[in-house]
Amino acid sequence: MNSIEVKNLSKVFGNFISVNNISFEVKEGEVFGFLGSNGAGKSTTIKMLCGILEPTSGDALVGGYSIATQPDEVKKNIGYMSQKFSLYNDLTVNENINFFGGVYGLENKLLKDRKKWVLEISGLEGREDTLTSSLSVGFKQRLALGCAVIHEPKIIFLDEPTGGVDPISRRKFWDLITDLSDKGTTVFVTTHYLDEAEFCGRIILIDAGILIAAGSPKELKKEYIKNKVIQLDCSDIYKAAEILEKENITDSISIFGNSLHLTMKEQIRSLNELEDDEIKIITDLLSNDNDLKIYHISEISPSLEDVFLYLVEKKTADEE
Amino acid sequence: MKILRIFIIKEFIQFFRDPKMFRVVLIAPVIQLVFLGYAANRDILNADTAVLNLDRSASSREYIRSVEESGYFSVKNYPGSYEELKELIDDGTVFVGIVIPDNFESNINNRRTADIQLILDGSDGNKASIAAGYIQNITATFSKNLSLDYLQSSGVKVNLVSTIQPEARVWYNPNLSTRNFFLPSIVGLILIIITINMTSLAIVKEREIGTLEQLIVTPIKPYQMILGKLIPFSIIGFVAVILVLSVMRFWFGIEIKGSIPFLFLCTFVFMLSTLGLGLFVSTVSRTQQQAMITSAFLVMMPMIFLSGFSFPIENMPQIIQYITYIIPLKYFIIIIRGIVIKGLGFDNLWKELTILFFMGVVILTISSMRFNKRLE
Ligand SMILES: Nc1ncnc2c1ncn2[C@@H]1O[C@H](COP(=O)(O)OP(=O)(O)OP(=O)(O)O)[C@@H](O)[C@H]1O
Numbered sequence: 174m175n176s177i178e179v180k181n182l183s184k185v186f187g188n189f190i191s192v193n194n195i196s197f198e199v200k201e202g203e204v205f206g207f208l209g210s211n212g213a214g215k216s217t218t219i220k221m222l223c224g225i226l227e228p229t230s231g232d233a234l235v236g237g238y239s240i241a242t243q244p245d246e247v248k249k250n251i252g253y254m255s256q257k258f259s260l261y262n263d264l265t266v267n268e269n270i271n272f273f274g275g276v277y278g279l280e281n282k283l284l285k286d287r288k289k290w291v292l293e294i295s296g297l298e299g300r301e302d303t304l305t306s307s308l309s310v311g312f313k314q315r316l317a318l319g320c321a322v323i324h325e326p327k328i329i330f331l332d333e334p335t336g337g338v339d340p341i342s343r344r345k346f347w348d349l350i351t352d353l354s355d356k357g358t359t360v361f362v363t364t365h366y367l368d369e370a371e372f373c374g375r376i377i378l379i380d381a382g383i384l385i386a387a388g389s390p391k392e393l394k395k396e397y398i399k400n401k402v403i404q405l406d407c408s409d410i411y412k413a414a415e416i417l418e419k420e421n422i423t424d425s426i427s428i429f430g431n432s433l434h435l436t437m438k439e440q441i442r443s444l445n446e447l448e449d450d451e452i453k454i455i456t457d458l459l460s461n462d463n464d465l466k467i468y469h470i471s472e473i474s475p476s477l478e479d480v481f482l483y484l485v486e487k488k489t490a491d492e493e
Numbered sequence: 494m495k496i497l498r499i500f501i502i503k504e505f506i507q508f509f510r511d512p513k514m515f516r517v518v519l520i521a522p523v524i525q526l527v528f529l530g531y532a533a534n535r536d537i538l539n540a541d542t543a544v545l546n547l548d549r550s551a552s553s554r555e556y557i558r559s560v561e562e563s564g565y566f567s568v569k570n571y572p573g574s575y576e577e578l579k580e581l582i583d584d585g586t587v588f589v590g591i592v593i594p595d596n597f598e599s600n601i602n603n604r605r606t607a608d609i610q611l612i613l614d615g616s617d618g619n620k621a622s623i624a625a626g627y628i629q630n631i632t633a634t635f636s637k638n639l640s641l642d643y644l645q646s647s648g649v650k651v652n653l654v655s656t657i658q659p660e661a662r663v664w665y666n667p668n669l670s671t672r673n674f675f676l677p678s679i680v681g682l683i684l685i686i687i688t689i690n691m692t693s694l695a696i697v698k699e700r701e702i703g704t705l706e707q708l709i710v711t712p713i714k715p716y717q718m719i720l721g722k723l724i725p726f727s728i729i730g731f732v733a734v735i736l737v738l739s740v741m742r743f744w745f746g747i748e749i750k751g752s753i754p755f756l757f758l759c760t761f762v763f764m765l766s767t768l769g770l771g772l773f774v775s776t777v778s779r780t781q782q783q784a785m786i787t788s789a790f791l792v793m794m795p796m797i798f799l800s801g802f803s804f805p806i807e808n809m810p811q812i813i814q815y816i817t818y819i820i821p822l823k824y825f826i827i828i829i830r831g832i833v834i835k836g837l838g839f840d841n842l843w844k845e846l847t848i849l850f851f852m853g854v855v856i857l858t859i860s861s862m863r864f865n866k867r868l869e
């Protein structure tokens with residue numbers, strides 16, 4: 174069963190195409206990742222799917238209702254957490270829950286139960302009377318999620334829910350998302366963090382309003398990254414990058430924190446199937462330089478970031 | 494209905510939580526009123542007055558006494574001639590000049606209308622018009638007493654009663670309107686501050702922080718959102734009006750001559766326009782700052798200047814006088830002055846009230862339509 178079916182959806186602002194004819198499906202109970210760089214059109218798409226923005230052309234069925242012709246029906250089945258933090262800062266935790274619960278028509282026992290649940294997932298039990306403005310970002314975000322799904326919608330849309338949140342809070346947030354999905358809720362989530370996308374069942378990538386790839390993280394990696402990726406930690410990564418660049422054995426060299434990711438040329442792989450050899454080649458090359466010390470070198474599985482960078486580069490190259 | 498209630502409760506919680514809002518809305522008007530009230534009052538209290546009494550009769554002396562006893566004027570000089578009086582006013586020795594013509598008493602005795610002439614230093618137009626207003630009141634009372642005396646002495650006959658008609662003549666500013674009724678119009682001012690400024694701010698704030706977008710995906714209907722914003726601010730507006738009227742009544746002793754329920758009805762009708770304008774401002778502003786500037790400079794200032802609140806409309810160029818016809822505050826000021834000071838009711842004010850009502854409906858409809866469209 175598909176929760177969301179998007180067909181040729183477009184949004185044009187003036188003469189700027191923000192979302193360009195995209196189509197995809199989201200299955201029930203799935204965590205669906207929506208990836209793209211700044212200004213790619215993620216928020217615009219999500220707003221159309223929630224019935225906030227009218228599509229310029231195309232349509233989508235959300236929970237079986239058309240966003241173009243039945244936006245009110247759509248709204249009944251969804252929860253939405255916008256990219257901006259969207260609770261009332263000048264209300265207390267309790268007042269925010271009461272307000273959103275009330276607006277969704279919850280009363281008495283049901284409201285009480287759901288309030289308990291929201292407080293529990295946001296970790297705010299005992300802090301009901303705190304002003305929302307004085308909560309830290311992580312708490313706010315979980316409270317916002319709680320309020321957005323207080324009416325237990327079948328489908329929830331989260332627009333960059335973890336922006337500006339520390340790694341531990343992000344992890345907690347994703348645990349919540351996984352829980353919701355396990356209970357059968359469809360979760361549609363946009364993010365900048367490609368490591369988060371690994372938690373998604375399936376993802377799509379858009380760039381400048383155009384859909385450029387779709388599939389599970391595994392499928393995407395397999396499909397687009399055929400080359401071996403080697404991670405290298407050493408005393409001077411810049412120098413190492415300089416040396417390796419001259420040798421013409423890599424497709425790309427990128428810096429990840431304190432280490433280098435080397436995407437090896439395919440030919441090397443076909444010459445010799447043994448991975449040790451590639452590592453050996455690199456080790457030999459670098460040991461010529463006396464100052465350079467290798468701390469760690471190993472093959473790694475490519476990350477989504479590698480996929481993403483590859484795809485965006487490829488698209489730019491194709492356009493030229 | 495339930496959703497609306499929840500929305501309104503939320504709005505009030507936010508209002509009372511924000512001490513700034515509270516100050517602006519409820520304390521500032523009272524301070525303003527007291528301040529302006531004293532400024533307007535003290536000017537006139539014991540205004541230096543010269544009386545040119547050409548009649549020198551018992552009636553004229555009695556009239557002068559009633560002017561003095563009012564407490565607003567202190568008669569300092571009795572010039573012997575018109576020229577002398579003119580000089581006293583020219584050099585600023587006195588502010589008010591009263592001329593009692595030599596046929597004052599004989600006119601009264603012959604049951605003819607007796608005239609007195611009032612000459613005012615109009616360089617301070619506001620003060621002059623207030624002084625003229627007091628003289629009018631004092632004279633009216635004096636004249637009423639005369640009528641009563643006459644009735645008592647004559648027993649049955651009622652028709653031929655002599656009256657005194659003050660002929661107010663303001664110097665230096667000859668077109669000055671009788672703008673003596675200053676304080677009641679503050680009610681109008683406060684209402685526009687609360688309903689235009691506060692309403693637009695409250696809506697734009699939600700758009701700015703993103704809660705408006707959040708509300709759009711909830712089952713709240715746009716009309717519920719509009720009512721949810723407008724109802725709390727009209728209630729707050731009413732509270733402020735009651736506050737201002739109470740201060741006016743119990744502090745300054747300005748009694749409301751007309752019907753209070755009718756005054757509230759008119760206030761409500763006026764609020765249709767101002768709430769509509771507040772809603773409109775919210776649809777053309779993206780940030781709270783923009784809303785603030787738009788409501789202050791593009792809506793409230795023109796409203797105040799063109800309503801006759803601070804400058805008399807009669808003094809404006811013809812073309813601008815035409816513009817004042819579309820200023821709701823103008824009609825409300827006529828209404829509130831009429832009710833508070835003259836005790837007028839629906840019979841006299843229905844025209845202004847009807848205009849206000851239709852203006853309100855039109856403004857509110859247009860703004861609501863714009864608001865709905867902006868949500869899309
Ligand atoms: N109301 C609007 N009018 C005109 N242009 C708009 C409007 N809303 C969005 N855009 C443009 O559409 C493009 C896509 O915007 P969108 O907010 O969907 O991007 P995004 O993928 O969510 O980016 P981010 O990661 O920064 O949130 C941007 O270039 C933006 O400037």
Ligand SMILES: [Mg+2]
Pocket residue numbers: 215216217256332333
């Ligand atoms: Mg976005």
